[in-house]
Each structure stands twice: as structure tokens, then as C-alpha cells.
Amino acid sequence: MGRRKRNPTQRPAIADASSPSPVAYDGAQRPAPPPSDHKERPAAAAVAEVDAAVKVECERALTALRRGNHKKALRLMRDACVQHESSPLLHRVHGTILVKVAALLDDPNAKLRHLRAAIDSARRAVALSPSSIEFAHFYANLLYEAATDGRGYDEVLQECERALSISDPIDPARESLQDEAHHKLSTPEARIDQVRQELRALNHKSNIASISSWMKNLGGAGEEKFRVIPMRH
Known part of the structure; x- marks a missing residue:
């Protein structure tokens, strides 16, 4: 009797460990897992904390x-x-x-x-926070309090101008310890506009103080003859 040839199609199936089968034990196909936002949620939660x-x-x-x-x-x-x-x-x-x-x-x-x-x-x-108009106003106010000469007032003017040039300022209520509902002004636009008005007033005061300081440096005699009249808005 001759030896029977082995049918290659009858080989036992061998599972490939590197690629898991998509077929479950009950014969149903497993659904693809939903996209995970695991990374975004912890980051946002960390910032809030x-x-x-x-x-x-x-x-x-x-x-x-x-x-x-x-x-x-x-x-x-x-x-x-x-x-x-x-x-x-x-x-x-x-x-x-x-x-x-x-x-x-x-x-x-x-x-x-x-x-x-x-x-x-x-x-x-x-x-x-360079886009914060409120922080800029606070900083400019402190510079004004500490200024004693023209150079000091120039720093105030520069910060006021920088703050007024911010194209998209942050709502001051977002950078406060108070809740937004406790602020006197109800809209971000109104709150930003109020800070801008205060910056313009501080800018005007600094201009006057800078000129007065410059006149004092001339020797004092000019201070009696030169008086700056505030501009009316």
C-alpha cells in the first residue's frame, strides 16, 4: 500500500498572537471602542484644580x-x-x-x-497674562505711585499705551476672586471699557506729572510761570 498524502487544507488553525481575532467567543464581532478623551479631561481638571x-x-x-x-x-x-x-x-x-x-x-x-x-x-x-487689561492697569498704577521723575512717568505712559492697544482684552471678571454675578457691570464689554477709561485718565495724569517734573529740572523758576491745565473730555 502506498502512503496517503496529507491534505494541506486540513492543517489545524494556529492563532496569531500578534493580531487578535475580531471574532468573540460567541461568534459576534466586537464593536470598535469609542474614541477616548482621557488625555483632555485630566488636563482640564488639573487646570481647574x-x-x-x-x-x-x-x-x-x-x-x-x-x-x-x-x-x-x-x-x-x-x-x-x-x-x-x-x-x-x-x-x-x-x-x-x-x-x-x-x-x-x-x-x-x-x-x-x-x-x-x-x-x-x-x-x-x-x-x-499680557492680554489682561486689568493687570496692566494695576501695574501702571503702581508705577505711577513710585514715579519721581520723567523716566518713571514714561514707564507709566508706555504701560498705559500697551494696555490700550490690546486687541482682545481678557474680561476683568475672569481674573478676579469675585464671581461674575457680583460685579457691578454686567457685561464683559462694559467692564473692559471701564478699565480703558481709567487707563486713559492715568495716562493723562502721567503726562501732566512728566511735564511738571521736566519743568522742575529746569531750575525751579519755570514752575511758577508754567502751569498745566488739565484737558476736558
Whole structure:
């Protein structure tokens, strides 16, 4: 008898481990899994958690300040700024607390030191959020308070002009510890327009102060003869 040839079509099926079968155990085809937004949701949640944590730290520091514990308020803000150094709102509030503490000090050197620290915090807030018209106004106001000569007032003018040139400013209510419903003005446009008006007024004051400083540098005699009359709007 001759040997029977083996039929190649009768080989036992061998599962390919590298490509799983689309057929389930019950013979039905498994549906494709839906697209996952696993990466987007954690990122958005992380941002929201940081914002909430920043607001909590700001409220804690402001509460300490209202209770008269200025050292604790400043310490809380310093620690928070180390932990959340990329938060513009945190630096903005830090600047506010430094200004309030400076106003309570009698020592002129300590007062100036706190004011300069406030300016530095405001500058960081503006750098982190350059489209914020409210942060820019706060920064320009501090520059005006610290200015003593024409160069100082020129810095104020430059920041005012930069802020007024922002094409799409951030709604000031979005960069505040207050809820939007608690703001006096109900629309973003109205809130932005109010800050713009305040910037124009500050720009005008800085112009006058710059001219007055320039006249004083002429020797003092010209100050009596030269008086600047504010423009009427």
C-alpha cells in the first residue's frame, strides 16, 4: 500500500498572537471602542484644580490681612507664589497685599521696599497674562505711585499705551476672586471699557506729572510761570 498524502487544507488553525481575532467567543464581532478623551479631561481638571487652589490661598491671605495679621498674609502669599509661580492671579493678589501693608507702615524705607516688591509682583502678573487689561492697569498704577521723575512717568505712559492697544482684552471678571454675578457691570464689554477709561485718565495724569517734573529740572523758576491745565473730555 502506498502512503496517503496529507491534505494541506486540513492543517489545524494556529492563532496569531500578534493580531487578535475580531471574532468573540460567541461568534459576534466586537464593536470598535469609542474614541477616548482621557488625555483632555485630566488636563482640564488639573487646570481647574490649580485655579481653585490659587483662589483658596488668596482668600486665606486676604483674611489674615483683614484680621491685622500682616506677616501671616505675606508669608502665605510667598509660599503660594513658590507653589504656583505660573499663576498671574496669585502675583496680582500678592501685589495688592504688599500695597496694603505698605500703606500701614511708618518707616519710609520699609514702605518703599514693599511698594517695589508690589511692582515686581504686578510685573510678573502682566508677563504671565499680557492680554489682561486689568493687570496692566494695576501695574501702571503702581508705577505711577513710585514715579519721581520723567523716566518713571514714561514707564507709566508706555504701560498705559500697551494696555490700550490690546486687541482682545481678557474680561476683568475672569481674573478676579469675585464671581461674575457680583460685579457691578454686567457685561464683559462694559467692564473692559471701564478699565480703558481709567487707563486713559492715568495716562493723562502721567503726562501732566512728566511735564511738571521736566519743568522742575529746569531750575525751579519755570514752575511758577508754567502751569498745566488739565484737558476736558
